[in-house]
Amino acid sequence: MANKGTRPANPFFTGIIIPDRYFCDREQETKTIIDLIENGNNVVLKAQRRIGKSSLVHHIFNQKRVQEDYNTLYIDLFGTKNYNDFHIAFQNKLINAPFARTAKIKRNFEQILKDINVSLGSYDPATGQVSLPSIGTTPAQMPRIPLEELFGFLETTKKKNLIVFDEFQQIEYYPERMAAILRSHIQQMNNTKFIFSGSSKHMLNMMFMNHNKPFYKSSSNIDLDILDYNKYESFVSGCFEEYGKSIAPEAIRFVYDLFLGETAPMQETMNHVFGKAGRKASAGIPEIKESVAAILESKDESFRTLLNGIxxxxxxxxxxxxxxxxxxxxxxxxxxxxxxxxxxxxxxxxxxxxxxxxxxxxxxxxxxxxxxxxxxxxxxxxxxxxxxxxxxxxxxxxxxxxxxxxxxxxxxxxxxxx
Ligand SMILES: Nc1ncnc2c1ncn2[C@@H]1O[C@H](COP(=O)(O)OP(=O)(O)OP(=O)(O)O)[C@@H](O)[C@H]1O
Ligand SMILES: [Mg+2]
The missing domain is CATH 1.10.10 (Arc Repressor Mutant, subunit A)
Structure with a gap:
């Protein structure tokens, strides 16, 4: 348990990086995925939206077994529209990853950059730090290290690599045949394993289960379900208790049912209820309803915009x-x-x-x-x-x-x- 000095103000996290102490369950999924990776498999991780895929892969990165044996890299493909965007997202993440700053790798990149004769204005050979414009800024002028070199470089690292492509189904919307391009690189790799995660189940099923598709049967499948109720209940009451507060079990059940077990809105609501409850206070169903009303009010403008778009x-x-x-x-x-x-x-x-x-x-x-x-x-x-x-x-x-x-x-x- 975290000591008081390092305790966060609120134990209900709403971002995707969550300290282990405040990460609810997923023990079995974490173990299964790490076992699969260690046994040489790639993994496709599917779940509907807001269930906790992105936080789970960061949680996996955080585990001792992974930290000791793997360099990790998380690439979010959400919003990428074509090969160029993919290339920029991948290159940007890779050349700025801490493990890509060792002397050998630095030399590798320097050589590659020299070979392809590009100058990266913001490349600092002393630190290996490269800052490239983000997606959509100046893709036409973006100096590119060929994908082949980027993947090839991963085969030379001392530690093995674990790479996550989040919202991987996005590549199916690119005008290029991206799956075929990627497959040609990925299938040859020994030193690097991949987790392909995403929220579009039907697209991912089509990509990985259709025998006409490049990624057919290339990865082990994990379907992430909603959190188990009992685990979530003891997680929530434990978090309240740790701070000297309490919450009625029926209030936790109410949140779980109201949001159909979806992690993001449950955590958002718990974060709000917790924040409003004073020291030693106890929260019940009325407090949950108040918090839900406040959250709906805070989303009023964005939902109105969504509706106006129809x-x-x-x-x-x-x-x-x-x-x-x-x-x-x-x-x-x-x-x-x-x-x-x-x-x-x-x-x-x-x-x-x-x-x-x-x-x-x-x-x-x-x-x-x-x-x-x-x-x-x-x-x-x-x-x-x-x-x-x-x-x-x-x-x-x-x-x-x-x-x-x-x-x-x-x-x-x-x-x-x-
Ligand atoms: N096991 C967990 N314990 C505590 N909080 C979690 C857990 N899993 C997810 N969350 C919280 O739920 C929210 C949604 O998680 P996340 O963004 O990982 O879901 P996702 O499936 O990737 O969603 P999206 O489809 O929107 O990308 C985040 O705020 C995260 O903090
Ligand atoms: Mg996500």
């Missing part, structure tokens, strides 16, 4: 209908179309397509014919605007159970008849 009224009506229903089905039935002014079946279909746009998915298909709003905070904000937030609060537990049953149906194969 131009067609019919699309907005479809969104309102999904928000009101929670788990929406039979959207094209005449009763629902009438109740929510949805016009006709084909305009509902079009609305669903635009709301599920890969680059900005507002709606997520849960199962065939059922849809939910991807960001539960946004759903709650719409409910607040429609004056039915209380109904969302009251039905949280039922909603969570229904959603879980649809997402993870239990299969009961029939036993042979004797």
């Amino acid at each position: 131009e067609k009224e019919k699309t907005r009506n479809t969104l309102y209908c999904i928000a009101a229903q929670g788990i929406a089905s039979n959207l094209t039935s005449s009763r629902i179309m009438k109740d929510y002014a949805l016009d006709n079946a084909s305009s509902v279909q079009n609305a669903l397509i635009s709301l599920q746009d890969d680059n900005n998915p507002i709606v997520r298909k849960l199962t065939k014919g059922t849809y939910i709003i991807d960001d539960r905070m946004f759903e709650l904000w719409i409910a607040r605007e429609g004056n039915y937030l209380d109904i969302k609060f009251e039905t949280a537990s039922d909603r969570h159970q229904r959603q879980r049953a649809l997402e993870r149906p239990s299969f009961q194969p029939t036993a042979p008849k004797s």
Whole structure:
């Protein structure tokens, strides 16, 4: 346990780098992933948004086994649009990584830069520090060390390397055949292992499970589920207790159900509730509701902007209908179309397509014919605007159970008849 002097003001972290002490569970996943890497496998790590993929890979980087044996590098591909962006993101991270500043590597880079005859204005041979413009600034003039050299260099490091490409599905949207390009480099590497993580399950499944694709069967698959309830409950109450505060178990359950077990909004709410609770104070469901209302208020402008970005009224009506229903089905039935002014079946279909746009998915298909709003905070904000937030609060537990049953149906194969 951290001593008082080093204790953070709030034990509920909302960034992606979390000290081990305040990182909830994920013990099994951490061990499994490190074992896979140590046994020479690459890993594809999938989970829906806001579950905790990025923090988990940083947590893995933080583990003793990894720190001792691997150089680590985290490259976020979110927002990259083409080969150039990828190249810049990768090169920038690699040449500024602490492990790339050793004398040998420095010489390597100096040689490469000399060979390709470019001058990096901000390259300092004494420290090995290179600062390059960030993505989107001046990509055309960006001096590039060929990808081949960057990957090749990783094969020469003394320690092994563990590289994470986060939001890896992004490469499928590049105009270039990036997966094929990367595969040609990656498949030859012995000294470096990769974690490909991302939130678009269907894209990652397509990339890694389709036999026509370059990455077919190249990596072991890990699907990250929501945090286990019991683990989360004892984590939260432990954090409150450590600071002399307390929280009622039913309040933790309420948060867990309200946010369907999604880590980011649960932690955001706990951070707020904790911050508001005075010394020795105890938080219950009313305090949670107050904090959720305050968080929704703080997001008012960004959600309003998101909504304003949906131009067609019919699309907005479809969104309102999904928000009101929670788990929406039979959207094209005449009763629902009438109740929510949805016009006709084909305009509902079009609305669903635009709301599920890969680059900005507002709606997520849960199962065939059922849809939910991807960001539960946004759903709650719409409910607040429609004056039915209380109904969302009251039905949280039922909603969570229904959603879980649809997402993870239990299969009961029939036993042979004797
Ligand atoms: N095991 C954990 N313990 C405590 N907090 C966590 C844990 N995992 C994630 N979080 C918190 O949840 C939030 C979301 O985590 P993270 O950004 O890692 O999720 P993600 O799946 O990468 O999300 P996105 O899809 O938005 O990229 C962060 O604020 C992080 O602090
Ligand atoms: Mg992430």
